[in-house]
Amino acid sequence: MVQGLHLNKETIMAICISGLLVIILSLCAILVWILWRRKHRDYGSKDIQSSDAASKGHFFTLSYSRLSSLKMLSKRELVATIEYSKLEAATNNFSEDITLGEGSASRVYKACLDMGVLAAVKKLDGSKQEQxxxxxxxxxxxxRIKHRNIVSLLGCCIHGESSFLVYEYLQNGSLGELLHGTSHGLASVLTWHMRMKIAIDVARGLEYLHETCKPPVILQDLKSSNILLDADYNAKISGFGFAIHGGKQNKSSAQLSDAPGIASLENVIDEKITEKSDVYAFGIILLELLTGRKPFLESTPLQCQSIVAWAMPNLTHRSKLPDILDARIQDTMDPKHLCQVAAVAVLCVQPEPSYRPLISDVLHSLTPLVPIELGGTLSIAPTADKNCSEERNMDS
Structure with a gap:
């Protein structure tokens, strides 16, 4: 009897201990679950608050005195955000008097930030989806891109239904404006060598996008109005609103620029878009630099509206080339160099993409035509410089 009672006690003790362990383990599991839920809820709350703040333009304030040295990309690959009130003050409430330019879906304002730092603020218009x-x-x-021939993005802002992008300010505006716009008279600064310098600057930017970036970046909207010039006429590519990664899309899935006169054949028909589409657009810019003509002139006869159709009959004939040159650069270059540039332009605007050169080949062809002091490899003899100077004095 005593032995039976002893066994019963042991059994009861074992059951109690087991039950206690189950209770403890259950409490631990519940505690872990509660902590996990609380942490998850806190993160979710922060994300919601951050999203709400973004939609209302309540971004954290940047010290504008640091904008001149602001890095575009943080370790988390996030672009700096700027308070709307700061942009409003920097642009005098987005005054039309300081408008730098406008496109079909945007307007750009000159902004004077704290410490006198200048910037260009782009306000995106158009439909919400397009914005x-x-x-x-x-x-x-x-x-994610940093290159000397690609414009730098300093920050961004969202305020209500409006979106804003803040870029470095480039004093001499766009190449398109300089060649064709209200500042047309200032285009005299664009000598033959300066035009070729701008061409290789653009080619270097494209080479970086096409051959260094992985995957490659295809702009789809390369045009003279998107080539910006700094105080020393160094050219920088802007306009990434239509950009895609190479090999990812074709026309059926990509949004294309509607700028007339710059689109390659594959941009018009439903074919795969490649880096060669940008090479075609580069060829158009090269023709603009040669001729001073806009890519598309609606007022001219149909067969001459496109700069390619208008220029092509003369580009392949050395004796006819001077007939289409911009009058401001007539007789200012080596005829051999002119023929070489014309040949490059002809290759770039070929209808068949496979016939167009790589942008690295274009750069290799044009760099020897640009003086060393302008970033090329051409060495100009002092006597030649002296003769040119004497000729200019005689003309004056």
């Missing part, structure tokens, strides 16, 4: 696509594209590409 979002262009805004995200600019952030995704320019937020």
């Amino acid at each position: 979002e696509r262009m805004f995200v594209n600019e952030l995704n590409f320019l937020g």
Whole structure:
């Protein structure tokens, strides 16, 4: 009897201990679950608050005195955000008097930030979907790209239904404006060598996008109005709103620029878009630099509206080349160099993409035509410089 009672006690003790362990383990599991839920809820709350703040333009304030040295990309690959009130003050409430330019879906303002730092603020217009696509594209590409011939993105802002992008300010505006716009008279500064310098600057930027970036970046909207010039006429590529990654899309899935006269054949028909589409657009810019003509003139006869159709009959004939040259650069270059540039332009604007050169080949062809002091490899003899100077004095 005593032995039976002893066994019963042991059994009861074992059951109690087991039950206690189960209770403890259950409490621990519940505690871990509660902590996990609380942490998850806190993160979710922060994300919601951050999203709400972004939609209302309540971004953290940047010290504008640091904008001149601001890095485009943080360790998390995020572009700096700027308070709307700061942009409003920097642009005098987005005054039309300081408008730098406008496109079909945007307007750009000159901004004077704290400490006198100048910037260009682009306000995106158009439909909400178009705004979002262009805004995200600019952030995704320019937020990760750093090159001397590509414009720098300093920051961004979202305020209500409006989106804003803040870029470095480039004093001499766009190449398109300089060649064709209200500042047309200032184009005299664009000598033959300066035009070729701008061409290789653009080619270097494209080479970086096509051959260094992985995957390659295809702009789809390369045009003279998107080539910006700094105080020393160094050219920088802007306009990444239509950019795509190479090999990812064709026309059926990509949004294309509607700028007339710059689109290659594959941009018009439903074919795969490659880096060669940008090479075609580069060829158009090269023709603009040669001729001073806009890519598309609606007022001219149909067969001459496109700069390619208008220029092509003369480009392949050395004796006819001077007939289409911009009058401001007539007789200012080596005829051999002129023929070489014309040949490069002809190759770039070939209808068949496979016939167009790589942008690295274009750069290799043009660099020897640009003086060393302008970033090329051409060495100009002092006597030649003296003769040119004497000729200019005689003309004056």
